[in-house]
Amino acid sequence: MSDTSRPGIRDQVAIVGVGCCKFGENWDQSPSDMIVDAAYEAYADAGIDDPQQQIDAVFTGTLYSQKGPHECSDALKLWKPVTMVTNYCATGTDAFRCGVMSIACGMYDRVLVVGYDKPKDRGVSGPSVLLDGVRDLPKTPAGWFSLCAATYFEKYGAGREDLARIAVKNHHNGTLAPKSFLKREITVEDALNARMISWPFGLYDCAAQTDGAAAAVITRTDLARNHRDDYVLVKAVTVNAGPNPQKDPANDFLSWKPTVWAAEVVYAQAGISDPRREIGVAQVHDCFSLTELLSYEDLGFCEKGSAKEHIASGRFELTGELPVNTDGGLKTFGHPTGATGVRMIYENTLQLQGRAGERQVKDPKLALSHNIGGHPTACGIAILGLP
Amino acid sequence: MIGITSTGAYVPPARLPLALLSGRTPREGGPEKAVAWNDEDAVTMAVAAGRACLAGFDPATVDGIFFASTTWAFREKQAAALCARALDLGRDVQTADFGGSLRAGTSALRSALDAVTAGSLRCVLVLAGDCRTAAPGSPLEMNFGDAAAAFLVADGEPIAVIDGFHSVADELLDLWRGEGEPFVHSWEDRFVVQEGYLPNLAQAFGGLFERTGLAAADFARFAYSAPDARSHVAVARSLGVPPDRLQNPLFGRVGNAGAAFAPLLLVAALESAAPGDRLAVANYGDGAEALALVVTDSIEKQDDRRGVAWHLARRRPVASYDRYLKARSLNPTEWQAPPGPGLSATIHHRERDDDLSFRGQQCRGCQAIQFPAQRVCETCFRKDDFDSVRLADRTGQVVTYTFDYFFPTPDPPTIVTVSEIDGARVHIQLVNCSPEETRIGLPVEFVFRRIHQSGGRPNYYWKASPVPAA
Numbered sequence: 001m002s003d004t005s006r007p008g009i010r011d012q013v014a015i016v017g018v019g020c021c022k023f024g025e026n027w028d029q030s031p032s033d034m035i036v037d038a039a040y041e042a043y044a045d046a047g048i049d050d051p052q053q054q055i056d057a058v059f060t061g062t063l064y065s066q067k068g069p070h071e072c073s074d075a076l077k078l079w080k081p082v083t084m085v086t087n088y089c090a091t092g093t094d095a096f097r098c099g100v101m102s103i104a105c106g107m108y109d110r111v112l113v114v115g116y117d118k119p120k121d122r123g124v125s126g127p128s129v130l131l132d133g134v135r136d137l138p139k140t141p142a143g144w145f146s147l148c149a150a151t152y153f154e155k156y157g158a159g160r161e162d163l164a165r166i167a168v169k170n171h172h173n174g175t176l177a178p179k180s181f182l183k184r185e186i187t188v189e190d191a192l193n194a195r196m197i198s199w200p201f202g203l204y205d206c207a208a209q210t211d212g213a214a215a216a217v218i219t220r221t222d223l224a225r226n227h228r229d230d231y232v233l234v235k236a237v238t239v240n241a242g243p244n245p246q247k248d249p250a251n252d253f254l255s256w257k258p259t260v261w262a263a264e265v266v267y268a269q270a271g272i273s274d275p276r277r278e279i280g281v282a283q284v285h286d287c288f289s290l291t292e293l294l295s296y297e298d299l300g301f302c303e304k305g306s307a308k309e310h311i312a313s314g315r316f317e318l319t320g321e322l323p324v325n326t327d328g329g330l331k332t333f334g335h336p337t338g339a340t341g342v343r344m345i346y347e348n349t350l351q352l353q354g355r356a357g358e359r360q361v362k363d364p365k366l367a368l369s370h371n372i373g374g375h376p377t378a379c380g381i382a383i384l385g386l387p
Numbered sequence: 388m389i390g391i392t393s394t395g396a397y398v399p400p401a402r403l404p405l406a407l408l409s410g411r412t413p414r415e416g417g418p419e420k421a422v423a424w425n426d427e428d429a430v431t432m433a434v435a436a437g438r439a440c441l442a443g444f445d446p447a448t449v450d451g452i453f454f455a456s457t458t459w460a461f462r463e464k465q466a467a468a469l470c471a472r473a474l475d476l477g478r479d480v481q482t483a484d485f486g487g488s489l490r491a492g493t494s495a496l497r498s499a500l501d502a503v504t505a506g507s508l509r510c511v512l513v514l515a516g517d518c519r520t521a522a523p524g525s526p527l528e529m530n531f532g533d534a535a536a537a538f539l540v541a542d543g544e545p546i547a548v549i550d551g552f553h554s555v556a557d558e559l560l561d562l563w564r565g566e567g568e569p570f571v572h573s574w575e576d577r578f579v580v581q582e583g584y585l586p587n588l589a590q591a592f593g594g595l596f597e598r599t600g601l602a603a604a605d606f607a608r609f610a611y612s613a614p615d616a617r618s619h620v621a622v623a624r625s626l627g628v629p630p631d632r633l634q635n636p637l638f639g640r641v642g643n644a645g646a647a648f649a650p651l652l653l654v655a656a657l658e659s660a661a662p663g664d665r666l667a668v669a670n671y672g673d674g675a676e677a678l679a680l681v682v683t684d685s686i687e688k689q690d691d692r693r694g695v696a697w698h699l700a701r702r703r704p705v706a707s708y709d710r711y712l713k714a715r716s717l718n719p720t721e722w723q724a725p726p727g728p729g730l731s732a733t734i735h736h737r738e739r740d741d742d743l744s745f746r747g748q749q750c751r752g753c754q755a756i757q758f759p760a761q762r763v764c765e766t767c768f769r770k771d772d773f774d775s776v777r778l779a780d781r782t783g784q785v786v787t788y789t790f791d792y793f794f795p796t797p798d799p800p801t802i803v804t805v806s807e808i809d810g811a812r813v814h815i816q817l818v819n820c821s822p823e824e825t826r827i828g829l830p831v832e833f834v835f836r837r838i839h840q841s842g843g844r845p846n847y848y849w850k851a852s853p854v855p856a857a
Binding site: 126131132133134135136137138140142143146147148149150151154195196197198199200243245246247248249250251253 | 730734735738741742755757758759765766786787788789790791792793794800801803805807810811812813814816822827838839841846847848
């Protein structure tokens with residue numbers, strides 16, 4: 001299904017600055033406020049003091065905005081080529097991908113990518129319950145993403161405890177990220193006894209929806225040293241569509257196809273043949289605990305069906321062989337849909353540059369970020385590395 | 388020969404013990420009423436009865452469909468046309484709604500018979516369903532129940548022939564429900580019985596006996612509606628009919644099922660009738676009407692179908708009065724937002740074969756069956772080369788499931804599955820099942836239900852239900 005024969009844009013684009021505002025219930029901040037916070041932090045990180053001259057184009061990623069790309073260009077007073085990208089939870093990675101492609105093709109030299117969303121302005125704690133048709137109800141993400149549980153648990157003997165360990169890990173990591181929403185340790189018992197949302201997901205198996213924005217300044221690789229010496233390179237990036245698992249006749253509900261297919265593409269483009277050993281750190285889309293578990297396998301970090309053993313052995317802990325969700329992930333950092341993919345770029349860049357403070361992973365060379373969204377029907381993966 | 392060629396019925400599985408209505412603890416086997424749940428109404432019940440009735444018959448032969456009820460959501464918009472689509476009848480079918488009276492079901496049956504006798508229609512499906520609500524805590528609440536019945540009237544091999552009919556009209560304020568009102572009102576029940584029910588039933592039966600030259604003793608069984616059990620017995624006594632020839636009116640099992648009441652009892656009577664039996668049926672409301680029927684030899688060919696006995700046996704007792712109130716939206720707990728425009732009528736129109744008829748498609752290239760209709764095949768990517776296939780009458784099995792506690796419902800969780808129907812995968816809710824009973828591989832059939840009330844209107848789709856044990 002995927003074309004893995006081309007090297008894509010490997011090493012042609014560099015990340016020279018990243019920014020991220022505090023994620024949370026930002027009642028006092030408008031989308032523009034958050035965009036300005038994140039973008040100006042990225043500018044400062046990149047040594048950009050005259051963005052109106054130095055930025056050539058803008059790609060924004062948002063799911064909930066009703067104002068189109070103008071919301072971002074007006075906030076930043078950037079009267080430049082601007083495109084708004086939307087692709088459910090893969091929005092952030094997709095906006096980043098569009099920015100990367102625009103530089104790799106030679107159209108622009110320096111591009112700003114901003115992902116943002118303010119789901120808390122809707123007045124509900126979780127996702128809105130949609131009634132826009134009669135089929136496929138309830139349209140609740142927890143209901144969609146939990147459909148692999150009955151089948152996976154039965155086939156591989158896994159259970160809620162395995163999911164709970166992922167929640168515990170991410171809660172712990174979130175306490176070490178200054179801009180995260182939740183800073184609270186939990187236990188496996190807390191997770192197992194929590195209010196049920198959509199079996200097997202209890203409250204702690206579900207990511208917190210929050211407001212937030214994250215930004216990155218990217219340039220042609222040969223211009224990167226004008227901004228930072230410790231720039232990071234984009235090795236590969238893709239967004240892959242997949243069939244709706246709820247009507248796909250060939251779905252086994254043991255993995256999510258968009259992740260499997262996107263992983264094939266990026267590993268080929270990045271020249272990675274052994275992801276479990278070559279990837280040093282990964283940010284994986286833990287919208288729900290089971291999504292992270294399945295992603296370990298679908299990304300090739302371990303064999304299909306073996307995730308529970310690796311979870312128990314601590315492989316994916318901050319101190320393990322392949323730390324996953326080092327800043328607490330969607331679970332505790334928060335999940336403003338359009339921002340999440342870019343927040344992962346922010347965290348992976350800091351990790352590669354050795355700037356991740358208390359949650360620093362030891363000497364990662366390659367960092368992977370993974371977003372999956374829709375039913376799920378689209379997956380974005382980016383791989384960053386050191387020159 | 389012209390007559391009733393098939394029957395069907397539906398009694399909702401939710402049974403509310405009457406003890407809960409007076410704050411007492413229910414006892415095993417105590418009196419209960421059948422209640423339509425939050426995704427059921429007169430139309431969904433009538434469609435279920437209609438499907439039972441049409442089992443084994445080609446729907447293409449039906450050229451008329453009459454729907455009788457006092458509780459349909461619209462004053463302008465026809466229920467019979469909706470039922471025709473849910474039952475996947477052809478477009479060239481005469482549709483009519485009969486309403487406004489508890490007599491509507493037998494009136495519809497009479498009109499169907501007249502149409503077929505006159506030759507203006509060949510095969511008429513008559514549906515009677517009712518879902519009446521009484522004010523919480525009222526005596527009528529204890530009395531009412533929900534159900535539906537269906538008959539096929541045609542010139543063929545009837546199981547029963549109607550050979551006598553008499554009706555009397557009466558203008559009386561005994562029970563009524565005004566435009567836009569949710570609850571049925573009643574004058575004092577002694578007035579209803581003494582001035583309304585008993586005299587009208589006497590006149591209806593009297594007229595029937597006179598027209599047919601028959602007497603009460605000539606009838607093997609009497610099936611008739613009544614405001615309550617006591618008045619039901621009073622009619623029998625005045626006719627001199629012994630208790631063993633009375634069709635059980637099902638008070639304490641179903642309850643007074645409104646326009647579906649007498650039709651339901653007729654279906655029940657036919658389920659246990661023998662060739663040559665004479666049945667007397669009567670219905671009360673704005674007067675009364677009585678019918679005389681003769682059961683034919685064809686009754687023995689009647690297979691085990693989903694009639695009254697079948698449904699009565701399948702019970703899911705309601706645990707609390709509060710659950711029932713929530714299911715019927717009788718206890719608002721939150722500010723009700725004014726209805727918006729609701730679902731797009733144009734989208735609904737384009738999707739009606741998918742949503743109302745539950746039709747999918749079969750690819751002429753790879754033979755894969757898929758849902759919903761789409762232009763490019765899911766499996767072989769062939770474009771615009773499909774046959775439409777009805778999924779509603781097939782069975783499938785559960786592929787995977789979840790229990791959604793987040794989705795608003797009176798009875799959380801909502802069980803949601805991906806089910807497979809002959810290769811097609813469908814994301815569909817599961818009813819008549821508890822989380823404990825849900826499993827991968829569970830065989831399921833499909834039922835027509837009201838999904839929600841977006842726009843202040845009922846919106847319909849299908850749900851899965853476990854295939855019942857034989």
